[in-house]
Amino acid sequence: MSGQRDVRKPARIIHPSQQSILRLVWRELWALIFALLLFVPVWLFVVILIPISWFLAFCLDSFMAVFLKESYPGFERLSPWDAIWLAQIHPSTPPVSVCLLTLERGLTFQEIKGLILDRMVLAKDDSDNIMYKRFMQKVVSVLGCYAFVYDGAFDPSKHITLIPPDVSSQSSLKDYIGELTQMPMATNRPLWMLHIRTNFGPNGDTIILYRFHQALSDGISLVKILCRSVTDKTQEVYHIKSRFGGINFGINTVRSAVMANVYFFTTMLFPPRTDWSRRGGPFLRVRRQLEGVISNGKESSGTLARKRDIYWLETNTQVLDRLSLVTRNSLHNILIACLTGALRSCLGHDGSKKKAPIHACTAVDLRRPLSTTTSVVEMGNRFVLLNFQLPIATIGSIPRLWKIRFSEDRLKNSSESTSIYWIIQILGHIVPVRVLAWLVRRSIISGCTVSNLPGPDAQLSLNGKAIKSIVFWPFSITPHSVLSASFFSYADKCMLGLAVDPDYFSAEELANAFSQEVTDLAELLSNRRAPGEIKRRVSEYREPPQVLRNRILEVQRALQDAQVSLSSASAKQDMTAWADQTSKVNLLQEDLVSMLSVARRRKSVFEGVSMDFEEDEDMVNEVRALSSIRRRTSSINSLEFVKAVPPGKRSSMSASRSGLSERETSSGPSQPGPQTITVRPDQKIRFYSPYKDF
Template identity: 25%
Template structure:
């Protein structure tokens, strides 16, 4: 028996019928998957390696008893591996409809909070739909977990990340102290890595170097206004919709970055901002600057994923210059704002707030979440995948898309995933607020073309003041 960590408890209690706290991923293949081999891979590399996938939560309905993990005495792997069928004609639109349906269905709380569906009838091969509750881990960790199921060829075994050494149970107060230290060490490691921004969209500055930065970040969070009323905000329903783009060549995005003296992530964010502008114009406005919540990984990517998984990330609030008409000026403004956020401890502060939220009464937590969520209109995630093709159960992975849940009253999520030299952009939306999510996806591609045109034109737009 192990008590649920306060940060993980926050995500459990955050769930509402209109915003399920569930991470969803879909993987598709050009050839059919071997069902028995898939089951063996999931058992070996998921269930046997990470205890959370065979544990259930107990005590989730009590006010005074903290939830805790325990081994599910009735655990059966087959109960978490199901089949689904994409209706004719079995194209991407049909797969998107299936994903959207399951995105609106909660996971069963009485057993381990995850499910895999082998999807038949899609294209020449098939697909796998994965649903995992955010309580188990954050999106970046779960992406690494899913990729640990992969092989580098049809036969060769992909070596899973080494398991950390087993340790005796740790007192709660010591876990809390260890968590605080982990946040600080994680951000220092991120600063040293200097990795490409696509690999980790935001690199944090040193949290303990300048206390004034922490004070400034607290002041900024406190003074952030609510995001303006647009067609992207409003009452949420239980129906969700998913859509994703055709793969975009990564080299195309890199070339734009070089031409515009910006990072890959700057270019992708500028395209997203322009896509939001186009969408708001098409829906009749108003066109307003919007704010995005961006998850920031606080766990060093060069360390093994702990067996107990868990959430170790914070959030930063990125102001998107949606009202800016010129693509080049929009990109420059975003680059400046990103550079400021990379040196800010804002993510660590929101991580601490999430930990506190998991300890207070549910009504207080929801009030805290609503206040934070009102400051943004969307959540944007960017997770890297392998640079070369990989295989699941002997079958080559053709593509992958994932979505993290939105919290509070946020009804739009945008995900960017890179794999084997391609970038795929996906959106998850509240069906009532955004009835046409494909327009957001297609306008993203249009904005990349607009940036390419701006990069090829002579002259340079003046930097925003």
């Protein structure tokens, strides 16, 4: 019918672990056969060319060290993964990342500048050697290869500057960061900048914006430098837990010898279609309206990067940690699942029609943990970029979490990350750097960039002033990237940094949707217990003994009144009123049992007040025994009631009974207690008190 939305019938949800593995087995089998067919020719090509390229590189290094030592001091060739960022993955998208540090008030600009120079730029080891040379080196191009050399005209004043005075509020700071994310960085001087603002905001905080080019180093190494050298010395030695890429790097290197050629063809040479070129994709419509130059999946060289909408948000770490324990998922999976739900909400993906999927590009860290005996951090990039699908078409937070968990497990069990790393490392000695940049740009099919950086658990300080928060914004790999999101964990906090293309939705809208997804998932799993967690009842609070005593007495009196009313009620009275009275008795008895249990566990622990609980167990058992009374009497009362109702009104009685049955079922089997209590006229109703003197 016209005018109505065609809503698809929801598909049956199947857990990934329950799906058939035949398709996965066949795919892995065909990949193995393809890898074995290409094994001999590929390695024959590598074995012949690699020794030649290594010999030429050795000759170049020796020539520069002997004959051009003064012209190119400290000559050091960049690794292929460092050099590709200098070849400009895309001309209009500078590979520049921004980090925001908020400190307590009290530091001046000159104090911060002196600390940065002494502890980071000019820091030396025990052998009096510069620890982090790249902070004073610039990039030069020699015979088609990039290298770091010392900048003879290095001036700290050009790298450590003041934030303009008109940046005095949160909104102006967001606009300023949005401009910095799209501002190119000159390569004829060291690839970093530091922007400082003191006395910012109502609390007079100190703001430090650290901007760096990706060729300088990756985020993990810079976090280690911040913790080990820049901040105040502590007794603890900071370590970052190694990710699955670094843990399995050795065994995956062996597997890459066979499988790398498969990933080279399927991921880099012939990748799937990009998010912004898929028909029905959420990114294609807006791009066509804005640019009018994207057709058949081809990019336009004249695409201009636009200013990003910036926002940051502190997430509830306690809630996220509990969700991770309850669902037995990593914190990364929980964050990605909530971000996927937020994207689904902002993109208006209601599931009414089948739409093209979207992907996210994430960095897989391949570093191993630092040694406890050294504080020197090796700078450079040691990560790879991989695409994984975001299930925005999946309805429900839990099914989305299942799919993300399944995708991550498949990624962890494969050698894709290590294979791509060695492909770039080997080809970097054979082909020009621009060819490598073209391959990396071709392999990026996602419209979103997601980063997850681990920070220290303890709070850091700079010259005695605590660092209150750290937010990170990764660079946009392509101009088609709609979103750059980063999760940075620090001091029991998890900060979400968002850089969004405002042509699609605002960063604040996405942040609010993310918070709502976390809240909805927490409410959905509120009754689930984490492994080893003791179930707590509603009444189990840390109350003083006298308050607990009064509450027990109040519930006892209310229970007595309800039991008297129920016992005096006629079997021929209205079924709805009878059911409501029965439910009231049931709830009061459950509350009484709960409070008696609390009192028994807490005897003699509050303020030296002694509680006597000798009869407590018997009292609880008597209250719970009323459930058996209900089972014996409810059938009799129900029969009397049915006989008393005329045949024409029994249909309404059946409807009321079904409603009561639904309420009983929804309460779950874990809620014992009577639904009907029959008290004889000569029977006395007992007060259940845990106190002897009552």
